[in-house]
Amino acid sequence: MDALIPPAQQNELLRSLLGFLRVSGLVFLIVTPVITFMHVLRTYQWFDPLLEPIHRLFFWMKIRKESTVALLVGILFGIAYGGGVLMEEKQSGALNKRDALLVGVFLSLCHALIEDTLIFVAVGANLFVILFVRIAFAVLVLLLLARILSRKSSLS
Amino acid sequence: MAEGMKKGLSSSWGIIWIMFPVSLAVTLLKISPVLGWLSECCRPLMTLVGLRGETALPFLLGSVLNLYVAIGAMIPLGLTPKETTILASMLLISHNLIVETAVIRGMDAPWAALLLLRILAAFFMGYLLSWML
Numbered sequence: 001m002d003a004l005i006p007p008a009q010q011n012e013l014l015r016s017l018l019g020f021l022r023v024s025g026l027v028f029l030i031v032t033p034v035i036t037f038m039h040v041l042r043t044y045q046w047f048d049p050l051l052e053p054i055h056r057l058f059f060w061m062k063i064r065k066e067s068t069v070a071l072l073v074g075i076l077f078g079i080a081y082g083g084g085v086l087m088e089e090k091q092s093g094a095l096n097k098r099d100a101l102l103v104g105v106f107l108s109l110c111h112a113l114i115e116d117t118l119i120f121v122a123v124g125a126n127l128f129v130i131l132f133v134r135i136a137f138a139v140l141v142l143l144l145l146a147r148i149l150s151r152k153s154s155l156s
Numbered sequence: 157m158a159e160g161m162k163k164g165l166s167s168s169w170g171i172i173w174i175m176f177p178v179s180l181a182v183t184l185l186k187i188s189p190v191l192g193w194l195s196e197c198c199r200p201l202m203t204l205v206g207l208r209g210e211t212a213l214p215f216l217l218g219s220v221l222n223l224y225v226a227i228g229a230m231i232p233l234g235l236t237p238k239e240t241t242i243l244a245s246m247l248l249i250s251h252n253l254i255v256e257t258a259v260i261r262g263m264d265a266p267w268a269a270l271l272l273l274r275i276l277a278a279f280f281m282g283y284l285l286s287w288m289l
Contacts, residue, residue, distance in 0.1 A: 009187045016183040016232040023231055024172045031171060032164040039160030070263070079256040087262035095263065104265025108274050109249055116223055116248055119171075123227055124237055125244035129285065134248055137281060 026122035034115050038077060047072060061106070061146055067099035071106065078112030098149065105145055110138035171224045178228030182213065186232055205279060206286025211235070211243050218247045219275070220254060242285045250278035 005013070041047055054075075055068040063071070070089040073082035086107075089095045095103065113131065121127050185191040195209030202209050210233055218226025226247050235243065253271060261267040 012187055012232075013183060015234065016179055016186075019231040019234070020176065020179045023227065024175065027171055027175075028168045031168045032161075035164035035167045036157070036160040039163050040157060043160070079259050080252055083255075083259035083262070086259055090263045097264070100263050100265045104260055104263055104270055105273065108260065108270045109277055116251075119223060119227065120240075120244035120248065123230060123244065124235075124240045126237065126241045126289075129241050129289070130244050130248060133285070133288075134245060134281070137277070137284075141277070 066094035074107040175228035183232040205282030246278040
């Protein structure tokens with residue numbers, strides 16, 4: 001073995017393997033319960049009671065109540081997962097043009113807050129920073145956009 | 157509940173098997189001179205956000221493909237907690253762009269502008285955090 005692979009490179013392989021095993025263990029411990037929980041949440045539609053508080057929390061976006069479903073699904077499950085629901089919301093007319101823009105911008109910057117965040121915590125990222133700085137950033141961009149949009153509509 | 161559990165376990169298992177080949181491949185690139193070359197040419201861009209040149213690889217992989225591939229590529233690089241937090245924040249904003257942009261398009265939102273917004277916002281966030289942390 002020593003003759004085949006020089007020691008420095010053996011170390012590199014070993015270090016990667018250890019890192020992989022550690023992250024795999026954490027992924028297993030974190031992702032399994034999260035996916036289980038999300039599955040139950042989705043299957044039994046347990047997020048309905050969240051709609052009202054989310055709508056209130058995002059009052060400054062001035063989106064319609066119907067559009068809150070798209071926002072909540074994206075925040076909880078992500079854009080790729082929530083894709084079907086998001087497109088449905090648009091087609092059924094629950095999401096008008098202005099709301100689609102605002103929800104689209106917010107979700108572009110900030111979605112799948114539970115699973116994606118925790119998976120990076122498994123690799124060693126700082127939970128507080130990757131979650132709250134991201135949310136704060138998205139809210140700031142949205143406040144700016146909502147202001148620009150309302151100014152535009154008051155002009156026309 | 158049992159079905160959710162099964163789904164959770166198979167997801168974890170799937171994620172681990174996505175990460176494994178990526179980690180192995182990036183380790184081999186690290187042993188070979190290729191990662192060094194890549195690092196060299198991406199250094200100017202990644203220095204902006206306080207990261208080493210080779211972090212361009214997980215950022216690119218995550219942006220085009222998905223977060224699990226990005227994490228697989230992050231493991232062999234041996235990043236510090238600060239570097240991990242910066243790269244994680246950037247990837248959380250800019251990932252899986254092909255699939256997610258298709259969905260945004262289906263929502264009838266301005267997809268091209270939002271795609272650009274995500275990439276720029278990722279770098280802006282990285283720049284911000286490189287100063288804050």
